[in-house]
Amino acid sequence: MLAYNAKNNKPFYSKHHLAEPKLDGLRCIVSNMDRLYVYTRHNNLITNKFPELYSCPLPEGTILDGVLIMMDDQGKPDFEAMSARFLSSKNKTPVIFCAFDILRYKGIDVTGLTLLGRKELLDKAFTENENYKKIKVFEGNAVDYYEQVRGRGLDGIIMKSKKENSKYEIDKRSKQWQKVINWTYADVFISGYRKNNFALLASIDAADGSKFPVGVIESGVTSVHQQAFDSLKNRLVFKEDQNFAYMEPRIMAKIKTRNWTKSGKLRSPVFMEFVI
Structure with missing residues (x-):
């Protein structure tokens, strides 16, 4: 049950x-x-x-x-x-x-x-x-x-x-x-996306100023969100492989996650909205 x-x-x-x-x-x-x-x-x-x-x-x-x-x-x-x-x-x-x-x-x-x-x-x-x-x-x-x-x-x-x-x-x-x-809420950078079975790649600022990858956001992205994302993504993609496209981290999103793992990753994150 x-x-x-x-x-x-x-x-x-x-x-x-x-x-x-x-x-x-x-x-x-x-x-x-x-x-x-x-x-x-x-x-x-x-x-x-x-x-x-x-x-x-x-x-x-x-x-x-x-x-x-x-x-x-x-x-x-x-x-x-x-x-x-x-x-x-x-x-x-x-x-x-x-x-x-x-x-x-x-x-x-x-x-x-x-x-x-x-x-x-x-x-x-x-x-x-x-x-x-x-x-x-x-x-x-x-x-x-x-x-x-x-x-x-x-x-x-x-x-x-x-x-x-x-x-x-x-x-x-x-x-x-x-x-x-008891969700934890955070703002993250969108640093790319998964091509098949669409999902967003998330990152945050690291101590040295670089971007630290924190996980894959598989839930919560609606067709409206994906349509808005599709209109921008090609301008920001700088590298691709068979599975992923990697983007300049200029788009931010608000997400909720069950918690942060000890290694600093998101656990079961859910997309909520883009941050403008």
Whole structure:
């Protein structure tokens, strides 16, 4: 089950919703029916990558939805560290599975229960240990809660309906769940574009006055934006290869990004508008 973007990416107060922190990690399903299996949201089996999860407190017949995370030295989820662990066969830094929903309990499909009904079963389902935790929910003013989350530099929140129709909808993006992302905003130079599967190349000023490449902007460019860009690009292109055209960095754009990586790159940037 996937979440919609909240309207205008804004939290809202509702007595019919609860809120949870949106943890920055690897979404996955943990199943302990006859033995332990861990799947990504794309249904890839990854159990053997995380042997620490075999110390499993889940009783047989349990399937949970949640996020695999690794914590940084400030106690915040570290997506880069999680990605590095996932991609490495040698990295053995322990991960934590944080459960926020339950799909089966004692072998019974519970996806048709309300959110609160499933939360009650999740509380009963297992006792936390160092590798298995339960995500804490917040019931109150989600606007204030989001500001607390944003102030800590966390990824955002998920607002979830508590109404009677709040069942778990498998393989669907449901408005019962709405995400509010703590975007970071920046102005960048457009230093080129990708020819096939169009995308913009972004750069920023480096300390020595040169331009430092920070990533590829693949999302957010509308047909109107691309039309305006096409009317200018040929005057600024100074070099091309098979895949990219490189431009003098005279055009700027406002973008939003999930965060900046430790190496100074944009993570999942989205184009917003050209800066005039």
